[in-house]
Amino acid sequence: LKGFRDYLPEQMIARQRVLDIIRQVYERYGFMPLNTPALEYSDVLLGRYGEESDKQIYRFITKDEEDVALRFDLTVPLARVVEQYPDLPLPFKRYQLAEVWRVDKPDPGRFREFLQFDVDIVGSPSMLADAEIIAVMCEALDALNLRYQVRFSSRKILNTLAKWARVPDELVLPVFRVLDKMDRIGLEGVVQELTTGRVDASGDRIPGLGLGQEQVARIQHFLSLPRGSRQDVLSSLKTLFQGVEEAEEALRQMEELDGHLNTMEIPEEKARIDLGLARGLDYYTGPIYEGVLLDAPEFGSVIGGGRYDTLIRRGGSFIPATGASIGVDRLMSALEKIQGKAEKRSPARVLVTVMNPSFLTEYQKMARDLRNAGVPTELYVGPEKNIGKQIQYADQQGIPLVVIAGEEEFSQGVVSVKDLRAGRERSKEISDRRAWLKERAGQVSIPRPSLIPEILRLLKQWG
């Protein structure tokens, strides 16, 4: 199905390792897991993300005439949960790992089903919460040993820009949505969409917002402000927005956030202010963030998020909230580029082969004993009788040790263990790997009673 993918074991194993690490970091910050259904009533989702996003929602009518939609993100379902369970104590710090679905144009890097791993803090208006979100993102990427940069800005800064550039109220959100496309369509494309429109790669006409020259000039001026330290950028903004009423609150928040980041010892190179940042969804109201990997910038942001103080309502008043989302698929694609494709590596560390079916009972017992000793073990259950092919199977699955025993071994009270890792570095010189594995790969003969301790030792030896 277009825009959908299978994750085969080699990819899944790499993905699970990454997810386990992220989950650990989220939990170290005290976030708690939540799960919501894949389907929601359509009216829960529609009208919360913005016009263009609404069009990307998978919506259908069930056999029971229910108007439903597939989860578009994890934020709006979180909002529904907070509204629906009034007893949920606040602040509510939750993480959620789940797939979301969007009817997007599928292309090699763009999918219609993707996995998001979100953290959010609901019930705190404080910049401390935003600082915690930025810190947890940094720590997750640190834990994955990645070089990254979290870039942040604020919808309040952009609102100030909109005022300063005299963008009419009804065009403010559309302007943000255009700015958000900077990465994809460049400054020229952005200017075209802000003014008279443009024709995209597939020949579709995208109408412009009709802004005037002076308005666009001001936006361009803002975008070209000199970059530098967080304090440098805040100083330029102070000068630029002098006298604009909205500026004060916007800048005060950013100063506060910067102060918290300093206390948490999050350095400039890990989290900087990026005035080019806008984010595409309508619900953001305060700080917004994105994270990019410095060794794979072409994948764009692998993390995104921001503050949304007017999305959640409880008994007539708004509940402030902020959070971020890791795009797991994009992160995994970027990781593959940085670290190379993961080698296939079965969880099994040992394959017990079936050399002679009349000893099946013995093979089963060996597998059982190994498993009981905590060694992930596969017992060969396939139809292949050829021992060379069974060994090749272990090699294909990334199982390092193979246990082999036939009539000869049993009569001598020993078992052979072949270590497929030995000589792996010489693999390229070997034209017939299967034959090589069978004849040459390091093999030791072990007295039957010592099998388990010897295998534990071999596994330990290689780490």
Place this chain on the structure above:
Amino acid sequence: LKGFRDYLPEQMIARQRVLDIIRQVYERYGFMPLNTPALEYSDVLLGRYGEESDKQIYRFITKDEEDVALRFDLTVPLARVVEQYPDLPLPFKRYQLAEVWRVDKPDPGRFREFLQFDVDIVGSPSMLADAEIIAVMCEALDALNLRYQVRFSSRKILNTLAKWARVPDELVLPVFRVLDKMDRIGLEGVVQELTTGRVDASGDRIPGLGLGQEQVARIQHFLSLPRGSRQDVLSSLKTLFQGVEEAEEALRQMEELDGHLNTMEIPEEKARIDLGLARGLDYYTGPIYEGVLLDAPEFGSVIGGGRYDTLIRRGGSFIPATGASIGVDRLMSALEKIQGKAEKRSPARVLVTVMNPSFLTEYQKMARDLRNAGVPTELYVGPEKNIGKQIQYADQQGIPLVVIAGEEEFSQGVVSVKDLRAGRERSKEISDRRAWLKERAGQVSIPRPSLIPEILRLLKQWG
């Protein structure tokens, strides 16, 4: 949305613990993770499960005019994967954890979205594979410390029954589907559906299959065979089916399976033959299994599965396969009944409170240092200024330790740590828990430099 549920943190934490344990067992048996999309082309799913199940598939047309369906189980998508990737080495032992969706009548114990945790072995016709599936199921339930019974039978036995009872070919699968309802509608209901039909609880007329008296008598005779050890049941079957051609192969398989179970030391009380078992899906061809919890039999089977040798096709020939699926939601409901509701227990072990905002920098540093020491820590970011309410919040979240420091503490170079676990057993005598927590719960004053080691000690002390 009817038939859908949120999993709040207390449930999710319990669920994750269970899933982690199951995953560990699956990996110890050498199964590898796989993931497939939630949506498939409708024609991938339709016609593989049986008529009634087809009606339960969520199917819709996308904006791109694609005829798609939500995943109904994890077996058919697995079959598609094996067919689609001809290079996937066999046997392919995979596990998959994913939600499936069925338009079922929602009632308190029945949901339309549920989580399945499957293991399957593709590419082995051997009963050894079935024995491994039964063993991995037993081990998963053992690892969860549950009292259970895996019950198994075989479609080949049921086919033999059908021959013996002279059920016409086109009615064989419909008869199995009726037998599968035994748990829900009882023997009387089954007999009605096999013959003239019946009216169900909601007044709907369910047509009968029109079997004759002699046919039904034979089926009833089969169902009433004496129970006993696996060998006892096999002996009765041998006697009953004497002279029926199909019996030989069916019984030979069951004998073989029994032998493997004996070798693996899976005792009678953990895995027995149950001739009442039928399973509802059409694709089964060999052994079929179900697992029930002995302390919560009313939840029915929490595991189900079987062999399906004609579902997967690769280049013109069938690939044999067998597997089982844990119904995670039902398992969790049963666990809640057996072990009681899980207490809410945030991953955070410490809450750093904000007693005086002018020391915020200090609180942030404490939280940072605790996290760096590996202690899951929450920094209070909510708007509540009252320290009693902050402590109550920790209590509600199941956070055991609270760090408190105000002007007095900082001037003396100390920090207070309150242990909310102390006195918990006296909770019921305490009318105002918040006041009690604030005034009375065990509190110690710790020199600031000793905070981290002291917290590590306190956490260790309680385990």
